[in-house]
Amino acid sequence: MIFDDFTFLSGHFIEQDTYVTKRPQGRSDWLLTFTLEGEGYFINSGNERICRPGDLTLLKPGTPQHYGTKKDHTWQFVWVHFPSIFTETNLLPDEEQLILTIESESIRERIHRAFTRMLEDSRERGEYWFELCSSSLREILLIMAQKTNTKVDARIEEVLHLLSQQMRQPIRIEDLAQTVGLSPSRLSHLFKASTGYSIIDTLNRMRIQQAVLMLEHTGRSASEVCYDVGFQNYNHFTNQFRKWYGMNPSTFMKERR
Template identity: 70%
Template sequence: MQFSRSNYSHNSNSEEAVVRTVIAGHFNEPDSYVTKRPQGRNDWLLTFTLGGEGYWLAGGKEQLCHTGDLTLLKPGAPHQYGTSKGQTWHFVWVHFPVKLAESNLLPEDEEELSVQHIDNEFTRERIHNAFIRILTDSRERGEYGYELCSSALREILLLLAQKKNRAIDSRVEETLHLLSQHMREQLKIDDIARKVGLSPSRLSHLFKSVTGQSIVDTLNQMRIQQAALLLEHTDRSASEVSHDVGFQNYNHFMNQFRKWYGVNPSTFRRKAL
C-alpha cells in the first residue's frame, strides 16, 4: 500500500491561505479492505483498476470494477468501496479538489458514480502513466507540484471525455494509435491485425466500416497532413519532408500529396507563404 498527500498554499487577495490538496495512492488489497464514508467527502475521487476486482456502493446501487475500469465519484456522495470477496484489488486513486479541473471535463449528469471501461491498451497505459506522475509530483511537493498534478489529472479526464464522445470499436481505436505512433515505419496490416487480435481481412473490413477509409488510405492521409504542416512551417525540402513522414518513394509522395491537396508540394508551399 502506497499513498501520498500534498498541500500547496498561496495567498489570495483576501490574504487568506488557500490550501489545495491532492491525495493519491497505489493499493493492492485483499478482500478485507473496505472504506466507508456515509457522509461522503468534499472532493472528487478518481480510481483506475490495474487488476483484480473491487466494488462500489454509491447512488443506491452496487457496481463492480475490473481491470481497465476508471471510476469517478462526485463530491458529497455517500459511498463505500472495497475489495470483492475472494479477490484482490490492485488500483491507483486520487482525491482532487473541485476547482482543480475544468467543469466541462467533469460529468454533469445526476449519477454520483460513473464507471467507464477503458479497453484500449494504449489509452490504459497513458492513464496509468498519468497516475504515476500524480503520485510522484504529489510526493515531491515541488514548487509547481500542484500544477503538475493538475496537468496529469487533466490528461486523464480528457482521455475519459474523448472515450465518451468518440465511441468507436476499441480495435479500430488501437489501430489509429498504432498508425500515428509508427507513421514513419513501413507498417504491415498483418502486424497491426496481430496486435489488435483480429485477422487481417476482418480488421480491414471493420476499420473501413467504422472510418469510411482503408487502413492504407488513413495512414497516407496522416502522413500527408503532417507533410503539409512541415512544408508550411519549416524550411525542409519536399524530399526531406517526404522522408520525415515515412514515404520511401518520392514519386509516391508526390502522387499522394496531389490526391489529398490537389496540388504538388512546391505549389502548396508557395500558396501557404
C-alpha cells in the same frame, strides 16, 4: 497534500479483501480511481458495480462513498482526490458515479503513466508540483471525455495508435490484424465502417498532415519531409499530397510563403 484551500491527494493501494471505505456524506472533492489488478467494488444507491483491470471510476463531490475489495480478491488501484477547479469534468456525463472500461491496452498504459507522474510529482513537491499534477489529471479526464463522447471499437483504437506510433515504418495489414486478434479482411471492414477510411488512406493522411506541419514550421524541403514522414517514393508523396490538399507540395509551400 494541501494547496491553498482545496485538497489534491493521490496514492497507489494494494488491498486485501478486508479493505472497505465508507463515507455516507461523501467528500467535497472528486474521486478518481483506476484498477490495475484484481477486483474492487463500488456501491451507489444500493447498486454494486465491480471494478476490474482497466476500469476508471469517477465520483462527484457529495456522492456517498462505499467501496472496497471483493471477497477472496486483492485490489490494486491508483487513485486521486481533486478539487472542482478542473473544468474538464464538465465534458463528462452528469452522473454521481461513472465507471468507464478502457479496453485498449495502449490507452490503459497511457492512463497508468499519467497516474504515475501524478504520484511522483506530488511526492517530490517541486516548485510547480500542483501544475504538473493538474496536467496529468487533465490528460486522464480528456481521455475519459473522448471515450464517452465517441464510441469506437477498442481494436480500432489500438490500430489507430499503432499507425500513429509506427507512421514512418512500412505497415502490413496482416501484422495489424494479428495484433488485435482479427483476420485482415475483418479488420479492414471494421476499420472503414468505424472511421470512414481504409487503413492505408488513414496512414497516408496521417503522414501528409505531419508533412504539412513540417513544411510550415521547419526549413526542410519537400523531398526531405517526404522521407521524414514515412514515404519511400517522392512521386507517391506528391500524389498523396495532392489527394488530401488539392495541390502539390511546391505549390503549397509557395502559397504559405
